[in-house]
Amino acid sequence: MESVQAKVSRIRDLTHNVRELELILCEPAAISFKAGQFISFDIPKEGYPYPVTRPYSIASPSSTSDRVLLLFNLVPGGPGSTYLFSLREGDPVRFKGPAGSFTLREDPTKQMLFVATGTGIAPFRSMILSYLERDGTRPLMLFWGVRSERDLYYQDEFKDLADRYPHFSFVMTLSQPGSEWTGGRGRVSSLVQERVTSVRDLAVYLCGNGNMIKDVTSYIQAKGLCPIYREKYY
Numbered sequence: 001m002e003s004v005q006a007k008v009s010r011i012r013d014l015t016h017n018v019r020e021l022e023l024i025l026c027e028p029a030a031i032s033f034k035a036g037q038f039i040s041f042d043i044p045k046e047g048y049p050y051p052v053t054r055p056y057s058i059a060s061p062s063s064t065s066d067r068v069l070l071l072f073n074l075v076p077g078g079p080g081s082t083y084l085f086s087l088r089e090g091d092p093v094r095f096k097g098p099a100g101s102f103t104l105r106e107d108p109t110k111q112m113l114f115v116a117t118g119t120g121i122a123p124f125r126s127m128i129l130s131y132l133e134r135d136g137t138r139p140l141m142l143f144w145g146v147r148s149e150r151d152l153y154y155q156d157e158f159k160d161l162a163d164r165y166p167h168f169s170f171v172m173t174l175s176q177p178g179s180e181w182t183g184g185r186g187r188v189s190s191l192v193q194e195r196v197t198s199v200r201d202l203a204v205y206l207c208g209n210g211n212m213i214k215d216v217t218s219y220i221q222a223k224g225l226c227p228i229y230r231e232k233y234y
């Protein structure tokens, strides 16, 4: 894996505990990656003789090679997310990568269903933007679940993409919404159970919470055989 020197170029707080970080590459000045791949940071951990390694998916499209966008949530006391939250604009960073095989498969006969919880949306943002940018025509469906209204972000971006590209659709669901919420309710796994009637022409991509991945995998498998690609965050 390549070792890359970069600099924090932009920080954006998206919710109470989700942050977006743009890293501009210094040495090398550009990298080539596939949408869905990740980069890794080696982070010193108190009391440990060796650094711990934490991977983060690239959330930006593969057409942009001189910078990468990361998206992460704060895990209190966690060395990886605490390190990323400590960074300020202009700070130098070093990472390794890109790496990983959670990437779009080129199968012209399959519609793609992306199912994410929380920051598991990161690789899907990269895949969806990359695919639409290069004029891909297969239908893409995104089902995304978070807990409540305060956990929402990227809503306008995905709604705008769905308006511009008729073959892209986006459904958001909140597992613990307030009483005023008029959008989708329930876990994203229930959405899969309700909306996916046939898996015959489907390729399913799952990312985020490990229990969601386990549940959705068994719901999909109960409906029939189709490819399922998975990236478990925790």
Ligand SMILES: Cc1cc2nc3c(=O)[nH]c(=O)nc-3n(C[C@H](O)[C@H](O)[C@H](O)COP(=O)(O)OP(=O)(O)OC[C@H]3O[C@@H](n4cnc5c(N)ncnc54)[C@H](O)[C@@H]3O)c2cc1C
Pocket: 038, 054, 055, 056, 057, 058, 071, 072, 073, 075, 077, 078, 079, 080, 081, 082, 100, 118, 119, 120, 122, 123, 231, 232, 233, 234
């Ligand atoms: C291939 C890959 C790509 C990843 N990409 C991303 C990404 O793009 N964005 C991102 O936020 N995370 C991502 N993760 C998770 C990330 O690598 C770290 O595990 C996470 O940031 C927590 O690390 P930590 O050192 O802060 O906490 P740790 O001390 O490692 O975690 C403590 C506990 O927090 C829980 N936890 C771990 N990750 C999360 C999380 N994301 N949200 C809520 N609880 C969690 C788990 O129960 C874990 O045992 C990815 C993981 C993998 C394997």
Ligand SMILES: NC(=O)c1ccc[n+]([C@@H]2O[C@H](COP(=O)([O-])OP(=O)(O)OC[C@H]3O[C@@H](n4cnc5c(N)ncnc54)[C@H](OP(=O)(O)O)[C@@H]3O)[C@@H](O)[C@H]2O)c1
Pocket: 073, 117, 118, 145, 146, 147, 174, 175, 176, 187, 188, 189, 190, 209, 211, 212, 213, 215
């Ligand atoms: N963010 C909070 O307010 C909060 C509060 C208490 C504890 N925590 C803990 O903090 C950690 C991170 O929380 P997070 O909100 O970032 O991520 P998370 O716990 O992974 O939740 C994100 C979304 O995934 C859903 N989910 C969980 N298990 C699922 C399954 N088996 N199938 C389908 N969907 C599933 C959650 O629904 P549900 O809401 O139904 O779980 C929620 O909508 C977790 O360990 C969590 O237990 C967070």
